[in-house]
Amino acid sequence: xxxxxxxxxxxxxxxxxxxxxxxxxxxxxxxxxxxxxxxxxxxxxxxxxxxxxxxxxxxxxxxxxxxxxxxxxxxxxxxxxxxxxxxxxxxxxxxxxxxxxxxxxxxxxxxxxxxxxxxxxxxxxxxxxxxxxxxxxxxxxxxxxxxxxxxxxxxxxxxxxxxxxxxxxxxxxxxxxxxxxxxxxxxxxxxxxxxxxxxxxxxxxxxxxxxxxxxxxxxxxxxxxxxxxxxxxxxxxxxxxxxxxxxxxxxxxxxxxxxxxxxxxxxxxxxxxxxxxxxxxxxxxxxxxxxxxxxxxxxxxxxxxxx
Amino acid sequence: xxxxxxxxxxxxxxxxxxxxxxxxxxxxxxxxxxxxxxxxxxxxxxxxxxxxxxxxxxxxxxxxxxxxxxxxxxxxxxxxxxxxxxxxxxxxxxxxxxxxxxxxxxxxxxxxxxxxxxxxxxxxxxxxxxxxxxxxxxxxxxxxxxxxxxxxxxxxxxxxxxxxxxxxxxxxxxxxxxxxxxxxxxxxxxxxxxxxxxxxxxxxxxxxxxxxxxxxxxxxxxxxxxxxxxxxxxxxxxxxxxxxxxxxxxxxxxxxxxxxxxxxxxxxxxxxxxxxxxxxxxxxxxxxxxxxxxxxxxxxxxxxxxxxxxxxxxxxxxxxxxxxxxxxxxxxxxxxxxxxxxxxxxxxxxxxxxxxxxxxxxxxxxxxxxxxxxxxxxxxxxxxxxxxxxxxxxxxxxxxxxxxxxxxxxxxxxxxxxxxxxxxxxxxxxxxxxxxxxxxxxxxxxxxxxxxxxxxxxxxxxxxxxxxxxxxxxxxxxxxxxxxxxxxxxxxxxxx
Numbered sequence: 001x002x003x004x005x006x007x008x009x010x011x012x013x014x015x016x017x018x019x020x021x022x023x024x025x026x027x028x029x030x031x032x033x034x035x036x037x038x039x040x041x042x043x044x045x046x047x048x049x050x051x052x053x054x055x056x057x058x059x060x061x062x063x064x065x066x067x068x069x070x071x072x073x074x075x076x077x078x079x080x081x082x083x084x085x086x087x088x089x090x091x092x093x094x095x096x097x098x099x100x101x102x103x104x105x106x107x108x109x110x111x112x113x114x115x116x117x118x119x120x121x122x123x124x125x126x127x128x129x130x131x132x133x134x135x136x137x138x139x140x141x142x143x144x145x146x147x148x149x150x151x152x153x154x155x156x157x158x159x160x161x162x163x164x165x166x167x168x169x170x171x172x173x174x175x176x177x178x179x180x181x182x183x184x185x186x187x188x189x190x191x192x193x194x195x196x197x198x199x200x201x202x203x204x205x206x207x208x209x210x211x212x213x214x215x216x217x218x219x220x221x222x223x224x225x226x227x228x229x230x231x232x233x234x235x236x237x238x239x240x241x242x243x244x245x246x247x248x249x250x251x252x253x254x255x256x257x258x259x260x261x262x263x264x265x266x267x268x269x270x271x272x273x274x275x276x277x278x279x280x281x282x283x284x285x286x287x288x289x290x291x292x293x294x295x296x297x298x299x300x301x302x303x304x305x306x307x
Numbered sequence: 308x309x310x311x312x313x314x315x316x317x318x319x320x321x322x323x324x325x326x327x328x329x330x331x332x333x334x335x336x337x338x339x340x341x342x343x344x345x346x347x348x349x350x351x352x353x354x355x356x357x358x359x360x361x362x363x364x365x366x367x368x369x370x371x372x373x374x375x376x377x378x379x380x381x382x383x384x385x386x387x388x389x390x391x392x393x394x395x396x397x398x399x400x401x402x403x404x405x406x407x408x409x410x411x412x413x414x415x416x417x418x419x420x421x422x423x424x425x426x427x428x429x430x431x432x433x434x435x436x437x438x439x440x441x442x443x444x445x446x447x448x449x450x451x452x453x454x455x456x457x458x459x460x461x462x463x464x465x466x467x468x469x470x471x472x473x474x475x476x477x478x479x480x481x482x483x484x485x486x487x488x489x490x491x492x493x494x495x496x497x498x499x500x501x502x503x504x505x506x507x508x509x510x511x512x513x514x515x516x517x518x519x520x521x522x523x524x525x526x527x528x529x530x531x532x533x534x535x536x537x538x539x540x541x542x543x544x545x546x547x548x549x550x551x552x553x554x555x556x557x558x559x560x561x562x563x564x565x566x567x568x569x570x571x572x573x574x575x576x577x578x579x580x581x582x583x584x585x586x587x588x589x590x591x592x593x594x595x596x597x598x599x600x601x602x603x604x605x606x607x608x609x610x611x612x613x614x615x616x617x618x619x620x621x622x623x624x625x626x627x628x629x630x631x632x633x634x635x636x637x638x639x640x641x642x643x644x645x646x647x648x649x650x651x652x653x654x655x656x657x658x659x660x661x662x663x664x665x666x667x668x669x670x671x672x673x674x675x676x677x678x679x680x681x682x683x684x685x686x687x688x689x690x691x692x693x694x695x696x697x698x699x700x701x702x703x704x705x706x707x708x709x710x711x712x713x714x715x716x717x718x719x720x721x722x723x724x725x726x727x728x729x730x731x732x733x734x735x736x737x738x739x740x741x742x743x744x745x746x747x748x749x750x751x752x753x754x755x756x757x758x759x760x761x762x763x764x765x766x767x768x769x770x771x772x773x774x775x776x777x778x779x780x781x782x783x784x785x786x787x788x789x790x791x792x793x794x795x796x797x798x799x800x801x802x803x
Contacts, residue, residue: 032686037352040693040724041429048427081490082345089490148526155530163530164523165516166492254516254523256492264342264491264519269686 008293012286016279020070023278024063027271034079034269053079066275075276080268086276089261094280096166097250097257101242103177108184108238113231115185116192117224123197132193138186143245147179147252164254176253180245184238188231196227229299236292240285332498332511333801335783338524339515340537342491348466349421349428355537359515360466362496362796363479367395367414367448367463372798374789376460380409380470380480380503381448390455390746395448400503403478411442413470420471430467433708455746461709482508482797491517496796509785509800528554528778534801535783535794539776541658544600547778554778557601558788561707562773563610563715564602566651566666567728568766569698574647580639581765584649584700586632587673588666590625594771597665598658602771608758609712610772612790615751616712629673636674644675652681653702654688662770663702692727703727703767710791712754713742719761728766735760 035041035049050056054065069076075086115131122128154175155163162172199205200223208218247259254260258277265273343356351360361370369379381395401409418440421431436459439451452459462468472478479485482504483496494515498508516533518524521540527533529551539547539555547555568575575581590604603611604625611618633643641647651667653659660682667678683691692701707714717723720739721731738757742750761767775792785798 030686032684032690035429036686036689036693037429038689039352039429040689042432042724044424045427045429045431048424052425052427080344081342082347082350084490092490148522151526151530156526159530162532163526165527165532166489251520252523254492254518254520254527256489256517260491260519267685 004297005290005294008290012290015286016282019282020067020275020279021063023275024066025059027266027269027274028059030269032269034271036269053077070279075279076272078265078270078273080265080270080273086272089273090258090276090280093256093258093261096255097243097246097259100173100177100180100246100249100255100257101239103173104180104184104242104245105235105238107177107181108188109231111181112185112188113192113228115189117196117219117227119189119193120196120200120227121219128193132190135186135189138182139190141183143179143183144248144252146182147176147249150175150179151252164252166253166255166257172253176249176255179252180242180249183245184241188234188238191230191234192227195230196223199223199227225299229296232292232295232299236285236289239288243281243284332509334512334514335510335535335796335799335801336514336516336533337796338518338528338533338536338538339494340517341519342517343494346485346488348417348469348471349426349431351466352429355517357466358537358793359494360469360481361464361793362481362483362513362515363485364466364469364481366465366469367397368460370464370791370793370795372785372787372789372794374787374791374793376464379464381463391452393450393452393459395450397446397448398503399446401480402501402503403472403476403480404484404499404501405476405478406501407476407478408445409470409480410445411448412445413472414448414468415440415442416473417469417471421467428467430465433462433465433467454743457746457750458709458711458714461711465708482795483513486512491519493517504797508797510796513796513799525778528780533778534780535786535799536778539600539778541598541600541656542661544776551778553781556777556779556786556788557774558792559603559610559612559790560773560775560792561610561612561710561790562705563605563608563769564662564702564704564771564773565605565608566768566770567692567701567703568768569695569701569727569729570766571695571729572699574649574699577639578765579635580641580647581768583632583635583639583674584670584676585765585768586628586635588669588768588770589627590770592626593662593665594625597661598771600658600776601774603774605769605771607762607769608767609715610707610790613710613712615748617755627669627673632674636676641676644670644677648677648679650679650681650699651702652683652688652691652698652700654685655682659702666770693724695727695729698727700768701727704773706773707791712751712758713739716754716757716761719766730761730764730766732760732764735764 035046054062078084078086078089081089119128119131151163154161161175166172205218205223208222246257247262250257250259251263258280261273262277265277339358340355341353343351343359344353345351345356346359346363348360348364351357365379367379367381368376371377380398380401382398384393384395386393397409397411403409418434418437420426421428421434436452436454436456437450438453441449443449456462470480479499482499482502484499485494486497487495496513498505498511502508518537521538524533524536525540528536568581590606594602594604606625607619609616636642636644651663653663663680667680670676670678691698705715705718717739718725719728719730719735720726721736735757738753738760742753742757745753779786782802784800784802786794
C-alpha cells in the first residue's frame with residue numbers, strides 16, 4: 001500500500017510541471033496585456049509598469065524566475081488587483097470556494113446515494129422510472145440555467161433567501177450550493193442505482209439472503225459497500241466538476257471565491273493571478289485524485305496488488 | 308449560562324450591522340460594477356474605483372447631487388486675469404479620517420507623488436497643464452498652469468488631484484472611511500466622523516457590492532438587497548419598465564458612440580465612400596428598435612448637455628439618406644456596392660453585437676456592401692484597435708472625463724494616442740491647438756469649427772449618445788440623474 005501511494009505521488013510532480021509550463025506560455029501568447037485599456041497609457045508609464053512587474057525581461061527569463069518564486073510559495077503581486085498579492089487573493093478566496101464545494105459534495109453524496117439505492121430497490125417500477133427521468137433532466141440542465149431559476153423562485157419570487165453575495169452566513173450558502181450540487185446528485189443517483197442493481201443480483205447477496213439475514217442487514221452490511229465503489233471513483237471527477245461548476249456559480253451569485261478570480265483574471269490578463277489559480281486547481285485535483293485512488297485501493301484489494 | 312449570554316451578545320453584534328440598524332442613519336447598499344483595480348488615488352483608473360474613491364476622499368472641489376463641481380476642501384478660490392494662476396483657500400474644518408488637519412502641503416505631495424515615475428500613474432496625464440503647485444501657507448494652495456484650462460475646476464474633483472497623506476498614514480479625506488474590503492465581493496464604508504461636513508451626511512454606512520454580471524445585479528436589486536445598481540442588463544428595458552416602474556432611471560450621459568475608419572487602409576481613401584456608409588445608416592431605427600434603452604441618435608461627436616454647446620439633437624432627421632449614399636458610392640467607384648466589402652470589429656457585448664448586425668444589414672440592403680463582423684474579447688480588441696494593423700472599421704466611443712467638448716475632440720488630434728482613425732489633418736490640429744490658448748465663446752466657436760472639420764473628413768460615423776441606466780430604490784432620496792452620472796453616497800438618504 002505504501003509503495004503504491006509513493007509511486008502515485010511521484011507521478012504528480014511532472015504532471016504539475018507540464019501544467020505550469022503550458023499555462024504560463026499560453027496566457028502570455030493571448031493578445032493584449034494586463035495594462036491595456038480603453039484609454040491607452042502613455043508609453044513611459046507603460047514602460048514603468050512593465051519594469052515594476054518585471055515584464056520587460058525575455059519570456060524564458062520570466063519563466064525561470066517564476067518557477068523559482070513558486071518553489072518559495074510566492075505567486076507574486078496581482079496585476080489587476082494592485083493592492084493585493086496572489087497569495088492573499090487565494091487565501092481569501094479558497095476558504096469560500098472550499099466551503100461551497102464541500103457543502104455541495106456532501107449534499108450530492110447524501111441525496112445522490114439515497115435516491116440511487118431507493119430507485120434500485122424499486123427497480124422497474126413507476127417510482128424508479130420517474131426518479132431516473134428527473135435525474136436525467138438534472139444532468140442535462142446546465143447549472144447556469146438552473147442557478148438563475150433558483151434565484152427567480154426562492155430569492156425574487158418567495159423572498160426566502162438572498163440572491164447573491166457572501167458573508168459566511170448559512171442563508172447565502174443555500175442557493176449556490178444547491179445549484180452546484182444538483183447535477184451531481186442526479187449523476188450519483190444514476191451511478192448508485194446501476195451498481196446497486198448489479199450487486200443485488202450477485203451470488204454473495206443471494207447467499208446472504210439464503211442464510212436468512214433480514215433484508216435491511218443484507219443491504220447495509222453486504223450490498224452498500226461494493227455498490228458504492230463506482231461512486232467513490234466518481235469523486236475525483238466530481239471534485240473537478242465542482243471546481244469548474246463553481247466558476248459559473250460564483251459569478252452568478254457574486255461569490256468571492258477562486259472561481260470568479262479565475263474568470264476575471266483571464267479576462268484582465270492578470271498573468272500572476274491566473275497562474276496562481278491554475279496551480280492551485282492543479283494541485284487540488286491531483287491531490288483529490290490521489291486520495292480517491294487510495295480509498296479505492298483500500299476498498300478493493302485487487303488494485304493495490306496489481307500495481 | 309454566561310457562555311450562552313456571551314454567545315447571544317456576540318451574535319447580536321455580528322448581526323446588527325448586517326441588518327442595517329445603527330441608530331444614527333441608514334446603511335445604503337450600492338452596486339459597484341466590476342471589481343476596482345486599486346484604491347490608490349494615483350493608480351486607479353476604472354469607473355468603479357473612481358466611484359469608491361469619491362466616497363472615501365475629497366478634492367479641493369467635489370460634485371453636488373447634480374454632478375456639478377462645488378466647493379470641497381477649498382472654501383474659496385480665485386483665478387488670475389490670464390487664467391493661469393489659481394489660488395485656493397482651504398476649509399479650516401478639513402480633516403483626515405484620523406482627525407489630523409489637512410494642509411496645503413498634502414495637495415503638493417499628491418501632485419508630486421502622481422508624477423513620480425515609480426507611481427506609474429495612468430491618469431497623471433490629466434495633470435499635464437499644471438506647471439507648478441505651491442503651498443505658500445498651510446491654508447493656501449496655488450497652481451500655476453501652462454495655459455488656461457477651462458475644465459480646471461472639474462479636474463480637481465478627480466482622484467489624481469486629491470490630497471495625499473504623509474507617508475505611513477493610511478487615512479482618507481472623504482465623507483466615508485473604509486472598514487473592510489473583500490476583493491471581488493464587497494467594500495464596507497462607514498461615515499467618517501472627522502469629515503468637514505459630517506453633519507450633512509445621512510448614511511451611517513455604505514456597502515458597495517462588486518457586481519461583475521449585470522443580470523446578477525438585477526436579481527439582487529429585485530430581491531431587495533441593493534438600493535441602487537451600477538447598470539441595467541441591455542435589451543430588457545421595456546420589460547424592466549413594466550416590472551420596476553419608477554425604479555428604472557434612464558438619463559442622458561456625456562458619452563458618444565461611433566464607428567471609426569482606419570484611414571491607413573487604402574480602401575477607405577475616398578471620402579465619398581466613407582460618407583456613403585454613414586448616410587446609409589438609419590440612426591432612429593438603430594436607437595429605437597435595436598438598442599431601445601433611450602439612447603439618442605447622433606450625427607455629431609460631442610453630446611448635448613455641455614454649457615454653451617449647441618444642442619443638435621432637436622428637430623433633426625436621423626433616418627438614412629439612401630439616394631445620396633448610393634450616388635456617393637457610385638462616385639467612389641463602387642456602384643451598387645460592387646467590389647467593396649468591409650470589416651466591422653467590436654468588443655464582446657450584447658449591445659455592440661446588436662448594433663453591428665443592424666449596421667451590417669443596412670449597408671447590405673441599402674448599398675449592397677458586404678460586411679464581415681468580427682467580435683473580439685476586450686483586451687484583444689483594444690490592442691488591435693490601438694495598433695491599427697488589421698482593423699478596418701472599429702467600434703469607438705468616449706465617455707467624458709470632464710464636461711468639455713475638447714475632451715472628445717482632442718482624441719482626433721494627429722498626436723493623440725487615442726486617434727484610432729489615424730487621422731492626420733493639419734487644419735483640425737490647428738483648430739484644436741488654437742482652442743487651447745482661447746477662453747469663453749471664442750474657444751467654443753473654435754472647437755465647434757474643429758468638430759465640423761472632423762465630420763467633414765468623415766473619419767468617424769457617429770451613431771448615438773449614451774444614456775446612464777440605473778435601478779434606484781424609490782425610497783432612496785438624493786439620487787439626481789445627471790450627465791456625468793456621478794452620485795456621491797454622501798448626498799443619499801433612505802426613507803422608511
